Amino acid sequence: MTFSVSGSLVAIVTPMTEEGLLDLPAYEALIHWHIEQGTDAIVAVGTSGESPTVNVEEHLQLIEAAVKTAAGRIPVIAGTGANSTAEAVELTQEAQRLGADASLQVVPYYNKPTQAGLYEHFRAIAESCDLPIILYNVPGRTVADLQTETTVRLAQIPNVVGIKDATGNLERGQWLIRELPDDFAVYSGDDATAVGLMLMGGRGNVSVTANVMPKAMAELCRLAMAGQAREAAALNRWLLPLHRLMFVEPNPAPVKWALWRMAKIKAGIRLPLVGLSEAHQRELESVLLSLGVCS
Numbered sequence: 001m002t003f004s005v006s007g008s009l010v011a012i013v014t015p016m017t018e019e020g021l022l023d024l025p026a027y028e029a030l031i032h033w034h035i036e037q038g039t040d041a042i043v044a045v046g047t048s049g050e051s052p053t054v055n056v057e058e059h060l061q062l063i064e065a066a067v068k069t070a071a072g073r074i075p076v077i078a079g080t081g082a083n084s085t086a087e088a089v090e091l092t093q094e095a096q097r098l099g100a101d102a103s104l105q106v107v108p109y110y111n112k113p114t115q116a117g118l119y120e121h122f123r124a125i126a127e128s129c130d131l132p133i134i135l136y137n138v139p140g141r142t143v144a145d146l147q148t149e150t151t152v153r154l155a156q157i158p159n160v161v162g163i164k165d166a167t168g169n170l171e172r173g174q175w176l177i178r179e180l181p182d183d184f185a186v187y188s189g190d191d192a193t194a195v196g197l198m199l200m201g202g203r204g205n206v207s208v209t210a211n212v213m214p215k216a217m218a219e220l221c222r223l224a225m226a227g228q229a230r231e232a233a234a235l236n237r238w239l240l241p242l243h244r245l246m247f248v249e250p251n252p253a254p255v256k257w258a259l260w261r262m263a264k265i266k267a268g269i270r271l272p273l274v275g276l277s278e279a280h281q282r283e284l285e286s287v288l289l290s291l292g293v294c295s
Contacts, residue, residue, distance in 0.1 A: 003102060003132040003161035003185060005075050006203045006225065007040030008218040010210040011048040011189075013252050013259060014062060016268030022058055024065050026265050030211075031069040033264075037214035039074065040221070042066050043206055046079035046104055047141065048252045053270040060094055067099040081106035081136060085121045089128045102132040104164065104206075109142040115150045126157045133159055138166035138189060148175050155184050164189040164206045170196045177201040191217075191243040195236045198224035208246045209239060212258045212293060241287045248280050258284055262294045 012034070015026035031042055044066040045051045045059055054062065063078045070076050078100035080091035085108075092103045105125055113121060126133045135154065139145035146163075154160045163180075165173055166189025173193075176186045177200060185203040188194035194205035198221060210217035216239060223232035236243075246254050250273060257276035259265045261284075269275055276284065288294045 001132055001159045001161055002183070005041050005077070005102070006185070006221075008038070008210050008214070008221045009041040009043050009077065009187065009204055009206045010034055010039045010214060010217075011043045011046050011206050011208050012066075013211055013256055013265065014045065014049040014054065015259075015265040016270065017266050018268050020268050020270050022054075022061065023266055023268070024061070027062065027065055028069040030259075030264060031066060034210075034214050035070070035073050038218035039210060039214045040204065040218065041075045041077055041101075042070055043077045043104055044079060046106070046136070046206075047138070048208055048211065048255060049079060050252065050270055050273070051079050051081075053273075056091070059091065060098065063095050063100055064098045075101035077102045077104050077134065079104045079106070081108075083108035083111050085124050088121070088125050092125055092129050092131060092133075096129050096131045100131065102134055102161070103129070104134045104136050106136040106138065107142040107144050107146050109144070112144050115147055118144065118146055119150055119153055122154050122160065123157060126154075126160050129159070131159065132161040133157075134161060134185070134187070135163040136166070136189070137163060140166070148172070148179055151176060152179050155180050161185060162187060162203065165197070166190055166206075168193045170200070173197045173202065174200055191246065192240065195220065195224045195232050199227065199229055199232065208251055208255055209243055211255045212242065212246075212262070212288070213239065213291065239291075242291060245280070245284045245287055248283070249276055254280065254284060257281060258288060261285060261288060
C-alpha cells in the first residue's frame, strides 16, 4: 500500500473548556490555522490529544471533526491505538468509516506484551481494516518497546506503512531506516532530535512543537528532508528551548498552557493531568515571548 505523507505532522491537542468538556469550535479553528501555516497532516487523538482520557464517543467525535474540517486539504491520521486489541480494532474500523486517511497505533501500554504479542496485536488491527497503519513506539510511556526486528516483520503486512519512533535514539532510527523497505515511512516522534533523523532519511516529524510554531516546524522539516543541514540545524537551535519546555512536565500540559497563553484555546485539561506549574509557566512564557508568538 502506498502512503506518501511526509513533512510536519502535528500531534494536535484536544481543546477543552475549564470544566473539561470538548471545545470543538476551538479544535476546528486550530485545524484551519494549521492548514494556513503549512502543516502537512493532522494527527488527531494521540498522546497530545489526551486519548487516554476521552471516552469512545468523544474519540470518534474528534476524528469526525478533524476529517470534516480538513476537508481533504491535508490528511488526517487518527490515533486509534489501545492496550486492548479488540478496542483498537473497533476504533480503527470506525476511523475508516469516518474518513480518516490513516491510523496511528501506539504500542499497548501497562499490560507489557512480548514481541510476539505486539506482532499479533498490530497484525490483527491491520487485517481488520483497509487503512494505512502507522506504528507508534514510545517506550517511555508504554514500557513495552517495539523492537526493530518486530517492526521489520510487521512491515511485510501490506497496509502497515510506517512508524513513529519517539525514542529519540538516532542510532536506533538509522537501523530502522536501514532495515525497513524504502517505501516504509520512518517518522520522528521527538522534536529535539527530529532534524537528525530526517537528515538520515526520515520521512518527517510527528510534532508537539508544531502546535505552537506550525510554520517554523513545516519549514524545519522541508529543509531537513531536502538535505539542507546547515539551515535546518540553525532553525532547530532557535526552537530548541521550546522543544525542551514542551516536555518539562507530562505532555500535553505545557503545550496546552502555551496555546492558552497564545489565546488559541481555553485552559481545560483532564485529570489525572493538571495544568502547568507556575514556575514552568514563567519559563515557558519567556520563551514564547522571545519567539514572538505572544505579547
